[in-house]
Amino acid sequence: MAPQTEIPVIGCQRFGHFGVFRIWTNWRRKNTEGLPGLMMFLWAICGVPFGAYSIIQNFNMPIQVQPQCFMALSLTSWVQILIYGSKMPTWKGVTIGLVTAAIFAGVEAALIIKLRPLYDQGHEGPVMAVGIVASVLLACGIIPPYFEMYKRRGRLAGINFMFLTMDWLGAFFSLMALAVQNTFDVLGGVIYIVCAFLEIGMFVSHGIWLLRSRTLRKEAKAEGKTYDEILAERVAVEGDSYPFAERELPQVLTMAWWAGKFNTLILRRTPTKKSDEEDNSCSESPATVADAAKHPTAGVEKETAV
Numbered sequence: 092m093a094p095q096t097e098i099p100v101i102g103c104q105r106f107g108h109f110g111v112f113r114i115w116t117n118w119r120r121k122n123t124e125g126l127p128g129l130m131m132f133l134w135a136i137c138g139v140p141f142g143a144y145s146i147i148q149n150f151n152m153p154i155q156v157q158p159q160c161f162m163a164l165s166l167t168s169w170v171q172i173l174i175y176g177s178k179m180p181t182w183k184g185v186t187i188g189l190v191t192a193a194i195f196a197g198v199e200a201a202l203i204i205k206l207r208p209l210y211d212q213g214h215e216g217p218v219m220a221v222g223i224v225a226s227v228l229l230a231c232g233i234i235p236p237y238f239e240m241y242k243r244r245g246r247l248a249g250i251n252f253m254f255l256t257m258d259w260l261g262a263f264f265s266l267m268a269l270a271v272q273n274t275f276d277v278l279g280g281v282i283y284i285v286c287a288f289l290e291i292g293m294f295v296s297h298g299i300w301l302l303r304s305r306t307l308r309k310e311a312k313a314e315g316k317t318y319d320e321i322l323a324e325r326v327a328v329e330g331d332s333y334p335f336a337e338r339e340l341p342q343v344l345t346m347a348w349w350a351g352k353f354n355t356l357i358l359r360r361t362p363t364k365k366s367d368e369e370d371n372s373c374s375e376s377p378a379t380v381a382d383a384a385k386h387p388t389a390g391v392e393k394e395t396a397v
Contacts, residue, residue: 112254114167123168123176125249127235131169137228138162139195143202144222147210166192219278226282233289240293242338245300247293255290262287304335 117123142158170188173179179187202221210218240247266283269276301308304318311321326336 117171123172128172130235133232135165140225247297
């Protein structure tokens with residue numbers, strides 16, 4: 092099939108700028124507080140079906156490359172969260188990231204090999220299903236920040252608002268580009284609308300938090316402290332009942348829980364030599380047990396001789 096040229100390129104660049112800036116900020120600060128690991132991992136996963144979808148559809152080359160770059164940037168941010176946020180050793184986090192990238196690449200290649208002949212024969216259903224899965228994963232990736240906002244009483248931390256604004260504008264202009272095409276891409280239109288509304292919700296939540304916390308922030312500024320510092324002081328005095336005290340999230344929504352799962356699945360610990368020796372010393376060999384069975388009074392005679 093001929094390469095597609097009517098797909099809006101504006102939307103293809105909307106996530107890349109955010110990813111590069113986020114990686115640089117994480118590396119400079121050595122901190123990923125407020126950036127959900129589940130968000131980055133879901134975005135990395137969605138690069139697999141998006142990449143397969145764009146290659147099978149024979150889109151123009153920039154759009155075929157964009158999902159691969161998006162997946163790589165998201166995986167890099169996810170590895171940074173493992174290292175900086177979960178305090179995982181660097182070598183272990185990098186190893187997990189490389190193994191995960193290899194798995195993603197294999198799955199994408201398998202999808203392309205299996206589905207491209209079907210698409211060339213006119214069967215568009217399987218390819219459309221892959222695109223729908225990618226769109227759902229992309230939209231689901233914007234949901235984890237809402238858990239972080241719930242934890243911080245509406246405050247959005249770890250995500251730069253300038254680039255969040257650029258991301259929203261990318262969704263908006265991509266939607267407008269779809270609207271002026273000869274045929275409206277329903278799949279693309281739905282994903283852009285969902286992403287735009289979810290990002291508007293982030294702005295609204297943080298705006299409400301700014302209004303509610305304005306007095307506390309003024310006090311922190313007057314005392315020459317940060318908001319987090321004065322918040323920690325108030326929580327230490329009033330406890331968790333303080334209106335702006337952080338809430339606890341379920342373990343399954345924390346990056347530490349997911350890091351432990353990946354550590355168990357990918358990097359299983361092998362028993363050490365010392366532990367093996369201790370186990371052997373605690374167990375009797377079959378020959379020793381057999382000798383004891385043949386001479387049951389040997390121990391008694393030795394004690395009598397003494």
